[in-house]
């Protein structure tokens with residue numbers, strides 16, 4: 475036991491987890507990432523057990539990936555008649571939990587299984603609650619045989635699974651495999667599987683096609699930072715085996731409490747392509763109307779490979795014919811700099827050389843050659859992007875789009891028209907109308923999008939940071955009446 479751990483234990487208030495906290499402080503999130511060690515705040519452990527306590531009693535509680543035992547210990551105290559089993563694979567965490575159980579005189583109440591949850595054999599256990607915070611380890615760090623196990627086991631449920639699923643998805647599958655009639659699963663996980671590609675298999679698994687079915691789903695509000703040291707949004711997911719076609723309760727986690735939002739029948743759950751909108755307080759979607767992707771091609775901005783070489787200031791001595799004014803920072807969209815000539819004068823310019831520099835007339839040719847030397851000295855020719863481009867110095871800026879949208883931030887995306895026709899880097903997406911569009915229609919559409927799009931139309935990370943892929947933008951809807959031109 476390290477000095478830090480001992481001190482933490484001596485000075486901590488009773489009922490808390492000083493050993494776990496000291497462990498988390500002594501190991502940076504990057505060190506803990508490979509094993510997916512992120513401890514659950516006590517308030518959320520309690521809220522989840524509050525929910526479990528409203529269900530019929532359990533004979534056994536299994537803490538899946540127990541860490542320092544926050545769920546296991548809270549469950550042992552909360553459900554005195556239940557047998558509690560903590561499964562933990564990491565030797566240091568298991569040692570810490572063993573020590574904690576001894577110190578809190580709970581060794582007789584919690585059995586510790588030091589094993590990989592995916593293959594641990596559990597003792598006979600009666601009606602069981604599988605609870606916890608499964609490790610979040612991305613697929614890059616998972617062994618091929620476990621990815622294969624995941625594919626094969628999902629296939630046995632009639633589900634085609636992506637190899638991109640992380641360890642938390644494997645824990646959910648393993649739990650579904652272990653569950654018998656009357657058993658329940660109650661996990662807090664990263665919320666990404668509610669909407670993304672690999673999550674489709676998990677949504678199929680819990681969507682009610684098989685015997686295990688979603689019972690409730692609670693999405694953390696954008697400003698509810700559940701895990702301060704992990705940049706992910708969180709969801710509490712509850713499923714049961716048996717129980718037929720009962721409605722699904724969805725809701726939000728806000729102010730450290732679970733707030734019910736709506737009850738859904740299984741058909742609506744199965745019809746939903748993404749599950750985060752089901753939890754939100756706002757109406758699920760404007761039904762009808764047109765998807766933005768029908769009206770516009772939505773394109774990422776250009777990548778230079780090294781902005782410090784290719785992005786030049788208005789005052790840099792570079793002939794205007796070799797540069798294009800461009801949006802290079804999201805702030806410039808918010809400030810609407812593409813709206814006026816004065817705004818454009820404040821934009822940086824991106825050097826956009828032709829392939830054949832010899833075809834340039836003097837003095838552009840000399841300026842271009844000087845720039846190429848300067849960029850090479852900065853290492854611009856060695857960046858990954860430049861090495862995959864011919865010739866390496868030709869960025870090939872995009873045609874000016876009709877409008878821009880910022881796609882990452884702690885606020886909803888901002889849409890702005892581009893009447894001054896400037897180009898853009900990959901800090902924004904560009905909207906290109908698929909058919910000629912009157913200016914008045916464009917401006918109505920942008921105004922509508924600016925007032926109706928919220929963070930949850932995109933992919934929300936912890937602390938309210940949202941990211942909008944072009945496909946998220948393409949799915950936004952616009953009422954048909956906005957599309958009619960005024961005579």
Ligand SMILES: C[S@@+](CC[C@H](N)C(=O)[O-])C[C@H]1O[C@@H](n2cnc3c(N)ncnc32)[C@H](O)[C@@H]1O
Nearest residue numbers: 512513514539540541562563564590591607609
């Ligand atoms: C997100 S942490 C949660 C810890 C604790 N349950 C809590 O909520 O505070 C996940 C835990 O799972 C453990 N773990 C990782 N892979 C595992 C595996 N294959 N089998 C069992 N435990 C595992 C990690 O060591 C870590 O302690």
